[in-house]
Amino acid sequence: MKKDLLSLLDLEKDDFETLFKRAIQLKERYAKGILDKLLTGKTLGLIFDKKSTRTRVAFETAMIQLGGHPIYMSTQDTQISRNEPAKDTARVLSRYIDCLAMRTFDHSLVEEFAKSSTIPVINALTDSFHPCQILSDLMTIIEYKGGYEGIKIVWVGDGNNVANSWVNAASVLDLDLTVACPDGFGIDAHIIEAASAGNKSHIRFTNDPMKAVKDADVVYTDVWASMGDEDELSKRIDVFRDFQVNKSLLSQARKDVLVMHCLPAHRGEEISEDVLEDKNSVFWDQAENKRHMHKAILEKLILRN
Ligand code: CP
Ligand code: NVA
Numbered sequence: 001m002k003k004d005l006l007s008l009l010d011l012e013k014d015d016f017e018t019l020f021k022r023a024i025q026l027k028e029r030y031a032k033g034i035l036d037k038l039l040t041g042k043t044l045g046l047i048f049d050k051k052s053t054r055t056r057v058a059f060e061t062a063m064i065q066l067g068g069h070p071i072y073m074s075t076q077d078t079q080i081s082r083n084e085p086a087k088d089t090a091r092v093l094s095r096y097i098d099c100l101a102m103r104t105f106d107h108s109l110v111e112e113f114a115k116s117s118t119i120p121v122i123n124a125l126t127d128s129f130h131p132c133q134i135l136s137d138l139m140t141i142i143e144y145k146g147g148y149e150g151i152k153i154v155w156v157g158d159g160n161n162v163a164n165s166w167v168n169a170a171s172v173l174d175l176d177l178t179v180a181c182p183d184g185f186g187i188d189a190h191i192i193e194a195a196s197a198g199n200k201s202h203i204r205f206t207n208d209p210m211k212a213v214k215d216a217d218v219v220y221t222d223v224w225a226s227m228g229d230e231d232e233l234s235k236r237i238d239v240f241r242d243f244q245v246n247k248s249l250l251s252q253a254r255k256d257v258l259v260m261h262c263l264p265a266h267r268g269e270e271i272s273e274d275v276l277e278d279k280n281s282v283f284w285d286q287a288e289n290k291r292h293m294h295k296a297i298l299e300k301l302i303l304r305n
Contacts, residue, residue, distance in 0.1 A: 002304070004114040004120055004121045004122070005121075005132070005301065006107075006131070007129045008131045008165055008168035008169050009168050009172065010131075013172055016135070016138070016172065016173060018300070018305075019293065020142055023136070023289070023292045023295065024142070026292050027289070027292040030065070030292070036065075038066055038299055038303065039067050039299065040066075040067035040068065041067075042063075042099070043069045043096070043097040043098050044098065045071050045096070045099070045100045046072045046073065046101045046102075046124070047073050048072070048073070049074075049102075050104065050227045052125070054287050055125060056103075061291055062292075063298060065295065066299065068298075075104070087116035090112070090113045090117040091116055099121075099298060099302050100120070101124040102122070102124055104126055105126065107126040107128035110126055120301035125161060127161060127226075128161055129161050129164050130165050132297060133165065133290070134165040135293050136289040140258075140285055140286050140289050143289075144258055144282060145217060145218075145258070148173060150176065151176060151217045152217045153170075153217065153218040154178045154180065154218065154219050154220065155220050155221070157181065157240065157243050157270050158223070158224055158226065158236075158240070162262050163187060163222070164188070164191045167187055167191055167203060168194075171196070171203065174202055176202045178205075179203070179204070179205050179206070180205075180206050180208065182207055182240055182243060183207050184239075185236075185239065186207070187205065209242060209249060210249065210252055211252075213249055213250065213253045214253070215252075216253040216257055218258045218259075218260060219260070220259075221243075221260075221261055221271055222262055223266055224243075224269055224270050243270070244271065244272060245270060246275055250275065258282055260283070261276075261283055261286070262286070263286070265283070
């Protein structure tokens, strides 16, 4: 049976562990010049309806380095933009390619593609979730902290797609997660409810960023207005002012705090310039790890491991 990766609730704890181990192994092997060509002859389709630098290039290079081929399609260049139904496109693409990564607005579209495809479908970001991002970010946390157990992770900012995926990960892995968002911009109730099917005893929600980051091991932030919300930015800048990740906020955290951001970052908004440019920052490792983690995901789904 094919498996999809639409949200982190699609994975069991063992799946996370397998992906972390394999991504770290693939990264080490790549650094030694060992090329794992396990996907020779396989094709990954990418349908992107929103902009992307990291996710697109990480998926494309991952596929090429594994011996396969990526085919990038902007939604605008496909018949989807002329209203070909998702279920038709999904069935047709299933006859050509071995896996599909999709980036779009409405999460129900990736669900529809997954339902109508005979190939695995990967969510490469929707308005609701960004599962692959959190997988590679947890890999980065494991590299720097030796694991994620007992690590206090604090989200500061908008209760957006990336935050939702952190809540999902926390419920499956029992992470110590605190989510600090301004009133009215928190995690949607249905995401919290879905996470509560897992263990959410270590997930806390607050609107006080200073208290939230106290003794944090990891502080994570993201843009205040995600793709599709840009017209709200000027209004949000006022509401989110106290949620900027800067030296003053970080003074509450542990000395060895890891500051994380999925990027792209908006300097002077959700993160200050000096924090972003700190010589010990891990943002660029986070970005690199997307390639290694995408390889592990592609192998697992295409080879049905
Ligand atoms: N972090 C991330 O998904 O970046 P892109 O939007 O550039 O893919
Ligand atoms: N929350 C951001 C993430 C970008 C990688 C957005 O959806 O625009």
